[in-house]
Amino acid sequence: MDGVTVIDHPLVQHKLTIMRKKETSTGSFRRLLREISTLLCYEVTRDLELTTARIETPLEEIDAPILEGKKLVFASILRAGNGLLEGMLELVPSARVSHIGVYRDHETLEAVEYFFKAPDSIDERLVIVVDPMLATGNSSIAAIDTLKKRGAKNIRFLCLLAAPEGIRHFREAHPDVHVYTASIDRQLNEKGYIVPGLGDAGDRMYGTK
Template identity: 65%
Template sequence: MTAHSNAPPSAAAPSVVVLDHPLVQHKLTRLRQATTSTAGFRRLTRELSLLMAYEATRDLPLETVDIDTPLERTQGHLLSGKKLCLVSILRAGNGILDGMLDLVPAARVGHIGLFRDPTTLEPIEYYMKLPDDIGERVCIVVDPMLATGHSAAAAIDRLKTAGARQIVFVCLLAAPEGVAHLAAAHPDVKIVTCAIDRELDDHGYIRPGLGDAGDRLFGTK
């Protein structure tokens, strides 16, 4: 899968990766459509999460091991060390989490519960549960939308306080404002997304976007 950074100038950062694979763009377009059913939205999100996980795990360390094939002894490569922790920003992050666990079922899982104050748009935490050894793992934080960037930055603040040192943020869609905010708050965190859309509206929704990802995933609206 090829990937490139094509963030607009206001959000440009070397750690922003936009996936340009044809399958990613095809599935994202289907995901955006208002006519896509709840079941279809879940399926497409799961499929996209597998493709995004490919890029998010690109830099995982490997170690050389000796193995026996049916024909001879040779050397191969396995993931090294404690590997991964997938951290879902509740509730919508679980739509991406499920697909990534299909690819890396041995990963540890953390959850951070945040909701956005409808007036200030600031994040308010109501839940957090993380593995004890999170400082020894690469953390992949998942949330479908990077809108204002405040929730993502707040979640990563909490992860770093808990000891996390290597963090990647993965989302389906981002707004330039969110990319800029997260890059400024945490310049060491790579952002992986399928697209950077035009802008945020007055209510903090990404335009053209895909609506409220949580409502579409869980059929609550």
């Protein structure tokens, strides 16, 4: 699909299969999500711009590559986005963090925003929005609407699973935001859940219903 990258690394796909199993425990699910988020982060940051800095190794001075520009922002859509956020921060500990509180009304399936916090100069930073599921797309669209209103211009969206319907809706709303996902599943069911999916990521991560 246009504007979508499926991260099909064997380790990503293996861990995702274990996460899908209904018998996978809360602790194992949480650990796997943290592990897979590091691998996904590696892919979504693959093309970051580099510059060089003069450093001294134990043997000599060299011009070595370092990241260019302001530090990244990882924007977590609460609450399930925090499961991806933790692993990504292990890989990029200097990244700034934004939290966006959005929940899906189970009657209308529409997104309701209740919290937003972001670092300064968000308009000058690459913002990577994270949420395990891109289902209807309503929550993700609302979160990125908010980020753009606050000045964000360079945005990417990272998720674990996506539904074709959600991708189409998301891309119609934000054609400038590239989507990275580990899997495009078959469809949404009548309740707006991704199938075959893995259930509710937040509930499985925190042991709630």
